[in-house]
Amino acid sequence: MIKVGIIGATGYVGCELLRLLLNHPKIEIGAISSVSFEGQEIDSIYKNFFNKTNLICENMNEVVKKCDVIFTALPHGLSEDIAKEVIDNKKICIDLGADFRLSDENEYKFWYGKEFSEPELHKKSVYGLPELNKEKIKTSHLIANPGCYPTSIELGLMPLLKNSLIDTNNIICDSKSGTTGAGRSLSLGTHFPEENESFAPYKIGDHRHTPEIEEILSFIANEKVNVTFTPHLLPINRGILSTIYCTPKDNIDLEYIHKLYNDFYKDAPFVHILPLGEIAAIKNIRLSNNCHISLHLNHRKNQIIIISTIDNMIKGAAGQAIQNMNLILGFNEDDGLKIISPAF
Known part of the structure; x- marks a missing residue:
């Protein structure tokens, strides 16, 4: 069973990732982290998880150590160093922030006020729009989940x-x-x-x-x-x-x-x-x-x-990230995502 972790699990996107991944048939949640709520159980923060999971928010280093696939759901500027650690450990990183979405460092600096801290890592990342880059996604270990x-x-x-x-x-x-x-x-x-x-x-x-x-x-x-x-x-x-x-x-x-x-x-x-x-x-x-x-x-x-x-929150963030994970791991593209909208 593949172990999956979420860094930034208590933000809206991280919470949505956890909700969807708990219903995924082929993975196990290995660990989650949150700087703001470290040491707290996730169901004390979001009551929709009450009696569904007893996961505790750990340090992000524990997530990288325990998991095979790591989702980073963080504000821009915080994912590059984590992604380097994940890739150096030959694991998979799917970043839901903006750090790897732009290929031009000057554009990133203009819009986000920050230079690339790991420029070589950007050459390895793939823009994770499956309908555009499906074959590239399948062979990548670093995904820039689209906005x-x-x-x-x-x-x-x-x-x-x-x-x-x-x-x-x-x-x-x-x-x-x-x-x-x-x-x-x-x-x-x-x-x-x-x-x-x-x-x-x-x-x-x-x-x-x-x-x-x-x-x-x-x-x-x-x-x-x-x-x-x-x-x-x-x-x-x-x-x-x-x-x-x-x-x-x-x-x-x-x-x-x-x-x-x-x-x-x-x-x-x-x-x-x-x-x-x-x-x-x-x-x-x-x-x-x-x-x-x-x-x-x-x-x-x-x-x-x-x-x-x-x-x-789903095709625009957490769901698309899971879709990318499914492609990388050779799962069915819709595993964990066979959701029909409510009629009202």
Whole structure:
């Protein structure tokens, strides 16, 4: 039985990882860690684990020592040294933070205010979007789990960019997320009276996911891609809906685009293209690892409109990380992730 550990288990993403991994049929939770709650049982912090697990938050070094696969669910800037220790011990590291998502150190320094502490390690990492890098993921021991907004946008645009069907300098990504994306730490912006019965954009033109989105879309398109990305905060716990506007190079029939998407994702177990006329909605992917995509045309402007929805905590974080683990270990891609969203 493979032993799996979580460093940063008491954050929202770490908690979601634990919840999903406890139901995985082929692994055992070897250890978990938390700097803030070291020595405490996890079910004293999150009562949903009451009588389900007696795991105690240990030191992160114990997690690396006891486990074969280590998930790091930490803020940016904290994973590189841990990842080096994991890789030096010939184990697997799946990082859910931002430390390995950008290949350009100057971009990382600009957006995150920090240089690479382990530059050679970055050459070994693989961007963990399974629908893009499945074969590379299978042979890697260091995975950069994608950000939540980038996952929704990249999956929404990949078939069009791979086939060079749209203008790469005229893409607008209008994304909305639930408040869990901001993490467990308290802030005024996610305080209930500020967020409830409200809806507003934030970090307009200045969100840290922008360089990740542009780097991966450029890789997919094999040319430079620029986007206008504006995130918004919804008064809900979880879920992302990205509305993506793009201009086709030629007049394209919607039925043709729909078939293109279905063919492109025919072997992707978690990406589902809705029938024409239906609209992707957060409630239909909530608590699952699925991505729902609906396709639309603005006939007056010859514009393609893509709606891409994911659960930011699962396909946008913990679920995708487990999907990557499954690929590396040779498990079924959907092991531990066969979850259907509740109907209401």
